[in-house]
Amino acid sequence: MKIGFVGLGAMGAAIAKNLIDAGHDVQVFNRSPARAEPLREAGASVASSPAQVALGADAVFTMVADDAAHAAVTFGEQGIATTLKPGALHISMSTISVATAQDHAAKYREAGLAFVSAPVFGRPDAAAARKLFIMAAGAHEHLKVAVPLLETLGQSVGIVGEDPSQANLVKLIGNFMLSVIIETLGEACAVAGKAGIDPMRLVELLTSANFNAPPYKIYGPLIASQQFQPPGFSLPLGQKDNRLMLAAAEALGVPLPLASLVHDRFLTLRSQGLGAEHDWSAVALCALSDAGLSNALHGG
Amino acid sequence: MKIGFVGLGAMGAAIAKNLIDAGHDVQVFNRSPARAEPLREAGASVASSPAQVALGADAVFTMVADDAAHAAVTFGEQGIATTLKPGALHISMSTISVATAQDHAAKYREAGLAFVSAPVFGRPDAAAARKLFIMAAGAHEHLKVAVPLLETLGQSVGIVGEDPSQANLVKLIGNFMLSVIIETLGEACAVAGKAGIDPMRLVELLTSANFNAPPYKIYGPLIASQQFQPPGFSLPLGQKDNRLMLAAAEALGVPLPLASLVHDRFLTLRSQGLGAEHDWSAVALCALSDAGLSNALHGG
Amino acid sequence: MKIGFVGLGAMGAAIAKNLIDAGHDVQVFNRSPARAEPLREAGASVASSPAQVALGADAVFTMVADDAAHAAVTFGEQGIATTLKPGALHISMSTISVATAQDHAAKYREAGLAFVSAPVFGRPDAAAARKLFIMAAGAHEHLKVAVPLLETLGQSVGIVGEDPSQANLVKLIGNFMLSVIIETLGEACAVAGKAGIDPMRLVELLTSANFNAPPYKIYGPLIASQQFQPPGFSLPLGQKDNRLMLAAAEALGVPLPLASLVHDRFLTLRSQGLGAEHDWSAVALCALSDAGLSNALHGG
Amino acid sequence: MKIGFVGLGAMGAAIAKNLIDAGHDVQVFNRSPARAEPLREAGASVASSPAQVALGADAVFTMVADDAAHAAVTFGEQGIATTLKPGALHISMSTISVATAQDHAAKYREAGLAFVSAPVFGRPDAAAARKLFIMAAGAHEHLKVAVPLLETLGQSVGIVGEDPSQANLVKLIGNFMLSVIIETLGEACAVAGKAGIDPMRLVELLTSANFNAPPYKIYGPLIASQQFQPPGFSLPLGQKDNRLMLAAAEALGVPLPLASLVHDRFLTLRSQGLGAEHDWSAVALCALSDAGLSNALHGG
Structure with a gap:
């Protein structure tokens, strides 16, 4: 699959690496570009913006630090929402507020875009070892695509419900x-x-x-x-x-x-x-x- | 071994039964005598007082509801301390206060009697299934006798230290x-x-x-x-x-x-x-x- | 003095009435105009916006319900800040957040406008009876004008300091x-x-x-x-x-x-x-x- | 009146002094006798036990540090209860537990003795200046005697009810x-x-x-x-x-x-x-x- 990944902190980098190792065609973006280099060496291509990451991707993962970063990479000028194609999936693994997740879900629904929230339990070593516990929520049809991907990234995927913000809660x-x-x-x-x-x-x-x-x-x-x-x-x-x-x-x-x-x-x-x-x-x-x-x- | 058991509530009865099944010669006492009958049928003899239970026993277990009951069966007129022999062991499994355990330990030390505190984690079904987690504390020489006995009653025995009251804590x-x-x-x-x-x-x-x-x-x-x-x-x-x-x-x-x-x-x-x-x-x-x-x- | 008053809830109406009774030339504004009528009968003129209230006033009082209302009557399109003259004083008696008061103070400082924060302790009956306890903070020169006015509205005026937001705290x-x-x-x-x-x-x-x-x-x-x-x-x-x-x-x-x-x-x-x-x-x-x-x- | 006073800490000494100054015939007792000397100089006689204080007294006040001291001076071997006469009154001003006050009240009732609880609000300087706030509770007939006495010791006496322990609460x-x-x-x-x-x-x-x-x-x-x-x-x-x-x-x-x-x-x-x-x-x-x-x- 053609996968985008935005946010290469300790957690994001470990997860992106696992997606590369699983054989996906991965393009990454990180605000401070130095953190993208190890991923490039591992086989990823490096984009210059979240919008570029999303362009043509089947699924875009985000794993960023807080609500402000999430809003910026999603709805900013060069954000994912500006280029994500209707059939593609935005999977957010960040720990963000329920309100921000609700807002995101509402905007995507209106724009006809697909959003799955999939925050995780586990520290970076667990992420690297595919031992994360993942909580996923979103529309049935979106989960059908997201869950098999997520299952390769952790030891279990729990389905919370159809409202993405419930996974954040x-x-x-x-x-x-x-x-x-x-x-x-x-x-x-x-x-x-x-x-x-x-x-x-x-x-x-x-x-x-x-x-x-x-x-x-x-x-x-x-x-x-x-x-x-x-x-x-x-x-x-x-x-x-x-x-x-x-x-x-x-x-x-x-x-x-x-x-x-x-x-x-x-x-x-x-x-x-x-x-x-x-x-x-x-x-x-x-x-x-x-x-x-x-x-x-x-x-x- | 010749074993006494005082206190046949749901927990005590299950543990006493396991001691009988392990082949020990068990004598039991309970304040309301009806609760002793199932144990009699399982092979125990039934005593008329804690003192009688302790008479000639190698080890006496107590599993009673609270500090007052513990004091009564131990230091009351017909209490264990009146007949327990110097070489024998009193193993208390009750959840009692730290202060009462300290007081008990001090009195036994003075009287040259042996006291091990061994309270347990687990509900009656765990007691019956020998799945208790047991915390034990007491003098080295007393634990040497008590721990092998306790190991037949639970899935693990943790040694807390030499001061019996520490197990209660x-x-x-x-x-x-x-x-x-x-x-x-x-x-x-x-x-x-x-x-x-x-x-x-x-x-x-x-x-x-x-x-x-x-x-x-x-x-x-x-x-x-x-x-x-x-x-x-x-x-x-x-x-x-x-x-x-x-x-x-x-x-x-x-x-x-x-x-x-x-x-x-x-x-x-x-x-x-x-x-x-x-x-x-x-x-x-x-x-x-x-x-x-x-x-x-x-x-x- | 030519005085404006914005916010005619139970508290504001009682205070505005006292200003009229003290002989000031008072112009009032309230979002729902019906509440201005009793003041008109008492001698006030009624304005159609906070901006109109502030136009030509020596001092404008505000007593509104919350931060949002305070921001609206002050910095909104028809807000006080659009017409308040440099020498005039904005005295805020509302219970608003420290952050909003700080923001207000900073903006007024930049614009060369005078701001005194003067929240009060007391219920409407105390306001009517001039029994309020008033906490005031602002620049020395602004307090010199504000305090004599405030002293006619309550039983005491406590000077908190030079930073208006401290009175709110x-x-x-x-x-x-x-x-x-x-x-x-x-x-x-x-x-x-x-x-x-x-x-x-x-x-x-x-x-x-x-x-x-x-x-x-x-x-x-x-x-x-x-x-x-x-x-x-x-x-x-x-x-x-x-x-x-x-x-x-x-x-x-x-x-x-x-x-x-x-x-x-x-x-x-x-x-x-x-x-x-x-x-x-x-x-x-x-x-x-x-x-x-x-x-x-x-x-x- | 012939008055006994037990407990000459900072509070007790100040109150006892006021009773002497009011013209009563006061006999005092304190566990450490040195604290009784200033009262002797002020005109009190000094007893060698609470029992001696109570002997022949119309009213005995106690003002001691805690429940244990209260029990000792009241029910100890040389306690007040051993000599207090049926018509006389025991007025306890100490801050003691509700349970101890209830126990005291029950024992006195059984023995036909009169007990009023009258704990106070105020520090030693307030006690000296007769500015205490006193809370009193006890049987009607006992309060009839106690309240006029108490009124000379503080600025107000509040009647809590008929159960002495309620004043302690x-x-x-x-x-x-x-x-x-x-x-x-x-x-x-x-x-x-x-x-x-x-x-x-x-x-x-x-x-x-x-x-x-x-x-x-x-x-x-x-x-x-x-x-x-x-x-x-x-x-x-x-x-x-x-x-x-x-x-x-x-x-x-x-x-x-x-x-x-x-x-x-x-x-x-x-x-x-x-x-x-x-x-x-x-x-x-x-x-x-x-x-x-x-x-x-x-x-x-």
Whole structure:
């Protein structure tokens, strides 16, 4: 297939590489062109704009950082929507807001263009290893094309529904649930540490018992050892997703006290000077610090 | 081995049965004697007091409902401590407070008696199937005897440390983490429901992705379908454990905002008339109800 | 003085009336013209646009509902900024966001126009009785003109500083503090009610002791008697101010757990169907309802 | 009247002095006898036990630190209850738990003894100046005697009801409301400080407007200037009252999210090493510190 790919961050580059390796004819674009070079070496052609990527493509993937970038590559002057052909598919894998996804879907519907939202769970190593969990939503006929493609990029594709923005909501719910796991582990390690139980031992005990899901296994040791650098998923990105979740919940009229708590944790961390160089699991630092188990915060 | 077993609730009865089946010479006691009959039929002898159970036993297990029951069967007039022989072992599987476990350990140490704390994760069906996750703590020499016994009762035995009360703390931490999962699922299902995504579908999607640990798989469907009866682990018992966790954390000087939130949820539910006939996963009802998705609370 | 007044809601109309009574030459504008009639009878002339109001005025007051209305009457096609003369003063009494006030200040500075922000504490009856508490901020030379005018409209004028948006922040802080008083009274009345103490008696006791400030005296009886209609300050307006406070705090990097709690209360109420016909003190219903003392929520 | 007084801390000593000055025949007792000397000089006789104080007294006041002290001076071997005569009155001004007051009332009822609970709002200087706000509860016939006495000790006496423990609950509710004011001022000053508004100026503006009750005027400047030493009402005493409030609310089935938040603040402070030498208004340090405006916490 003739495939376009816009957005070559750590996640996007790994996914684009897998599409090349799967034998597709891939054309890529990234705002800062240097990041396109490894893909060119792997066999991709490099375009000079999202519009050029979309021109003649059967499917265009986007994997960009936020709502503004998504809007720019899609509806900007040189955006995908300016050249995408009616039969072709725009598959958005970015974590964007529900409102932006709804807006995108409405505009494409009006223009007769096809849009599938397919955000993912997993870090860059999971993307490279085709181990992503993918949530997909869109019209039946569009999913029929998108799902087989997506299945080559992850270990499972869950169909959320026909409204593309619902996949974005499920993604935000998932990240919300991860953020609560991080906070939980922070509080749990604080109790253990104060009681003379090595937090790392606590995490081993719990993840060897019924808390054996990947988030506990991944974040548990990071939090127990207070290893928050380098970032796997950075603090500002985590904060952004928390904000998007709260905005979506507010629009729906749903109070989320857990998300409100995590929201306040993010603000505390930013006020203490933590930022893009920290992993979002640093949220756990607040509980550890309040218990007197860390002086990474508050001038320590 | 000559084994005593005190406390034949749903959990205790299943475990005692497994000890009989493993070929041990088991003597049991339960406050209300009717619950001892099925064990008698399975081959146990039935004692008339904890003291009688302990007399001549190599190891005595206790699995009782709360601190008061634990104190009564151990230090009461006809308690285990009155007859337990110095070389024998008292293995407590009950979820009791850290303070009570510390007190127990101190008294036994003074009296030259052996005490291992070995609380468990798992519901009665897991106990019957020897699938419990067991947390054990005690002196090295006592664990050498206890662990092989415990290994026949569950799928894993985690050694927490030498201070028996630390196993109780890890158990409370685990139940605290479960309570947060319940609250999280309540909030997640509230968002999904208001957005037109079937909560049951949300749970399937998430547990098929990275939220694939047993607590999400067990509680997710119960919460998505608002099925809170009959109880697997009852609301008052969950509230008791939350109270024990907050007490332990307060003694250690650790703020636990997540446990405080769940504490408030329990009070809301009790004020709405929910009680022992409900599963503790009904904690999720608060988030669902606040979002307008249930009228099981507040006079509905 | 030649004075313009834009925005004749309950608050604006009372203030405009006082300006007329003070002998000023007042010209008014309101989007729905019917509300201007009583002012015309009181001696005002009625303009057909904010621009007409500002034309030739020495000072223009605005008192409108929200940021959008403020932007429209100021920077819209027929807005104040199109005709305001350089020496004249724009005094904004509306509760608007810090960001909007900052934006306004910057644009006026660039255009050489004078802007004073002067939001108020007090309900319409206080406005009519010249009992408002007014917070004013702006450049020294502008305050020299504005403060004597404002002093005729309330019982005190507090000077916040030279940056107009700081007066808006103080106003939002004040409303935030009021919202916490409402939540506090809800929780206090819930405890009293469950203990057999008449909540109204509790309020009398407390406001006769050291809780003798107006907010306790005003909101206490409303909450104790669960009288949330008709609205003095409506639920949606209260929710809007809570949102503005959280946005301002987020921009400053300040976690506000109390505002987050109140935020969640507003969402609960909206999901239960409460709205513009309720006073914002209905926030207290959540605590009362969770304690089982009201079935106004959740399907009652 | 022949009056006994037990408990000569800063509050008790001031009140006892006022009773002497009013012309009563006062006999005092304090556990550490040195504190009784100034009262002896003022005209009191000094007893060697609470029992001796009560012997022959018409009324005995108690003002002690906590539940344990209250139980000891009342029901201990040399306690008041051993010698109090049936017609005489025990007036407890201590801040004790609802449960302890209920227990006391029940025992006295059974023994035919008279008990009035009369806890107070106000610091030692208010006690000395007879400016206390007193909450009184007890049987009609007992209040008839107690209230005229109490009226000489404060600026107002509020009658709560016939059940003495209700006065203790109102006192706890009052302290709960004060603790929320402290947290509120901490959050408000954090926002102001980050926005470049001097927190002291903010407090002046607010207390000159509608937040003009004593708690705002007393705590506002302390918090704005981060002056938490020496203590007027110490951190551990504030924490104790928070604990009593949460216990009373739990017994009544009332969730108090505000009290839960303050509970967590107290734990944070204790874990950072703050204690009896700090005023309880240091609760506000948490909000200030989380916003990056203090490094008094977390190793600063």
